[in-house]
Amino acid sequence: MLSFIPAPLRGVLAALLLALNTLFWCIPLFAITLLKVLLPFRATKGLLNWAPAAIAEGWIGCNKRWMRLVRDTRWDVQGLEGLDYQHSYLVTSNHQSWVDILVLQFLLNRRTRLLRFFLKQELIWVPVIGLCWWALDFPFMKRYSKAYLAKYPEKKGKDLETTRRTCAKFRDNPVGIFNFLEGTRFTRAKHDQQGSPFQHLLKPKAGGIAFVLDAMGEQLDSLVNVTIHYPDGNPSFWALLSGQLRQVVVRIEKLEIPQEFVGRNYDQEEQYRLAFQQWVNRLWEAKDTQLAQLHQQFPPA
Numbered sequence: 001m002l003s004f005i006p007a008p009l010r011g012v013l014a015a016l017l018l019a020l021n022t023l024f025w026c027i028p029l030f031a032i033t034l035l036k037v038l039l040p041f042r043a044t045k046g047l048l049n050w051a052p053a054a055i056a057e058g059w060i061g062c063n064k065r066w067m068r069l070v071r072d073t074r075w076d077v078q079g080l081e082g083l084d085y086q087h088s089y090l091v092t093s094n095h096q097s098w099v100d101i102l103v104l105q106f107l108l109n110r111r112t113r114l115l116r117f118f119l120k121q122e123l124i125w126v127p128v129i130g131l132c133w134w135a136l137d138f139p140f141m142k143r144y145s146k147a148y149l150a151k152y153p154e155k156k157g158k159d160l161e162t163t164r165r166t167c168a169k170f171r172d173n174p175v176g177i178f179n180f181l182e183g184t185r186f187t188r189a190k191h192d193q194q195g196s197p198f199q200h201l202l203k204p205k206a207g208g209i210a211f212v213l214d215a216m217g218e219q220l221d222s223l224v225n226v227t228i229h230y231p232d233g234n235p236s237f238w239a240l241l242s243g244q245l246r247q248v249v250v251r252i253e254k255l256e257i258p259q260e261f262v263g264r265n266y267d268q269e270e271q272y273r274l275a276f277q278q279w280v281n282r283l284w285e286a287k288d289t290q291l292a293q294l295h296q297q298f299p300p301a
Contacts, residue, residue, distance in 0.1 A: 090179070094226075094291070
């Protein structure tokens with residue numbers, strides 16, 4: 001561990017290790033993807049389909065090493081023992097910091113399948129990262145605005161059809177789909193601006209996971225509900241890099257997905273939309289209560 005090195009120097013070193021790690025794993029990822037494009041045969045795809053996710057898991061594994069190197073962070077985690085790598089999960093979590101993503105990868109790597117999240121189709125053009133997302137089979141979706149659908153009503157349902165076709169490649173294999181229900185990071189200013197009824201959370205946006213359940217709910221075994229608490233306050237990404245992340249508290253709960261919410265149309269079925277929003281709000285009420293308890297149990301140092 002490099003705790004004897006000043007924090008700014010640790011941050012620079014960790015950023016360099018992250019960049020080198022990313023460049024290193026991009027080489028085999030792009031090579032495998034090129035082979036899949038050049039050899040579009042069923043037998044070849046069967047042999048190569050496992051490789052991109054394995055490469056991403058290797059990248060995450062190396063990230064875990066530099067995270068341990070810059071700081072011996074204390075982890076208080078409950079619920080990992082209930083997860084099965086061979087199952088398909090919809091994973092959600094509260095969102096407080098960019099650090100959340102690396103925390104989730106740190107804990108869930110090789111315990112669940114690689115966490116993929118739905119992306120707007122336009123994001124495929126983001127330099128390098130967009131290509132990585134595409135190579136890793138992240139599902140890209142094309143959603144039409146209400147104004148567009150009002151002008152072109154024949155396009156209703158086309159976005160979901162496109163997403164279902166994209167998700168068909170996961171049909172015979174376990175998958176991990178991730179969604180931040182709040183849609184954005186929690187800040188007190190955002191909390192006050194939207195008048196959130198929760199103490200430690202923003203209002204949940206139910207449409208995101210409803211869209212996932214509509215497109216591929218039949219494939220998902222459970223909802224993995226993750227609650228993250230940082231006793232010393234929400235850390236910046238630099239705090240993680242520079243070894244200032246002292247403690248992370250995580251609670252993981254595996255929940256059954258109600259079958260009445262699978263394969264339904266959130267945009268067009270008003271009764272279903274209301275019932276689904278109520279279910280999501282109950283999840284958020286329980287999470288808010290849990291976070292209040294964690295704040296009391298794990299106060300700042």
